[in-house]
Amino acid sequence: MTRSARRTRRTLHVTGVAAAALLALSGCSSDDSGDSGDSGDSDAAAASGSATASADVSGDVTVFAAASLKESFTQLGKDFEKAHPGTKVTFSFGGSDALAASITGGAPADVFASASPKTMKIVTDAGDAEGTPATFVRNQLEIATLPGNPDRIASLKDLTKSGLKVVLCDKTVPCGAAAQTALEASKLSLTPVSYEEDVKSALNKVVLKEADAAVVYKTDVQAAGDKVEGVDFPESAEAVNDYPITLLKDAPNADAAKAFIELVQSAEGQKVLTGAGFLQP
CATH class of the missing domain: 3.40.190.10 (Periplasmic binding protein-like II)
Structure with a gap:
């Protein structure tokens, strides 16, 4: 049909x-x-x-x-x-x-x-x-960490620390493409423990404590309330999504x-x- x-x-x-x-x-x-x-x-x-x-x-x-x-x-x-x-x-x-x-x-x-x-x-x-x-709007990336930020993540570079479990959106999804743009702007290489199908799935990995951090949107960090903690990073300005x-x-x-x-x-x-x-x- x-x-x-x-x-x-x-x-x-x-x-x-x-x-x-x-x-x-x-x-x-x-x-x-x-x-x-x-x-x-x-x-x-x-x-x-x-x-x-x-x-x-x-x-x-x-x-x-x-x-x-x-x-x-x-x-x-x-x-x-x-x-x-x-x-x-x-x-x-x-x-x-x-x-x-x-x-x-x-x-x-x-x-x-x-x-x-x-x-x-x-x-x-x-x-x-x-x-x-x-x-109609634009959105900017932010790092979502566990409440209290126990791993002391303060920058995008910190996500490359050995042993840190980081989640990204899949590269075909806008939040994943934006994360890749930010990483390239910082000349950083990051291998996540998983690529998620959308931003909510990536954030949920942190909420469920299955990951230490995820690169998501500021709006998603805000919506999650005290379930996560947000960390701004300057490279996000290079990857704002319309x-x-x-x-x-x-x-x-x-x-x-x-x-x-x-x-x-x-x-x-x-x-x-x-x-x-x-x-x-």
Whole structure:
């Protein structure tokens, strides 16, 4: 089955789901209005800014996004559903290269948010992007160590110490490619105990104490809280990643997808993203 055929089949499915959802909402609208008194002014404020768009946007939105976006995009998905009643945002998080391969292989999706222009190019070269992808945030590397930094890691060079168990993202993944760029800029050679499929997997090795350190993104160190400790290193400035986002061609729900992308790029969306540690483009 071709990619377009798969998307067509999913479009019919989404249309049916959306219709059922609208019928369900109309059937219980009186009950919902009876509970609205407990929602407070914040709920009204969240919906008021998108009142016009909410009337036109409904149904499922499928977003393929880099693993490092998990926390911030999950929050934005909740904000989107709240501002647009009748919508549901479903995410698939993972390594950008794997997500790009899924899209070009025919996986039905509406939006792709990649952790690097290189992995986005896989999708644009295949003709699966609608329009030109736009950079919406940037991200910088950081070393994640065990809590308290017991190995006294203070630099990228320290990761080359004998006996230290270090984990990197796979070189095909944006965080792995960025780490290699930083190592080359420092003229350092490092053989990790493992290469992980995405940044969350690399970080988790440290969280589970299966590794002493990992080179990940600042956003992931921040999201992990006190489970790890972050160490900045100047070479990370040589490997800052741009994150592009695009509407996908033949998106099953293009209108809602465009609205989600607008949220990501809006002042509200940027506040969530920079709060998570991302850099503005």
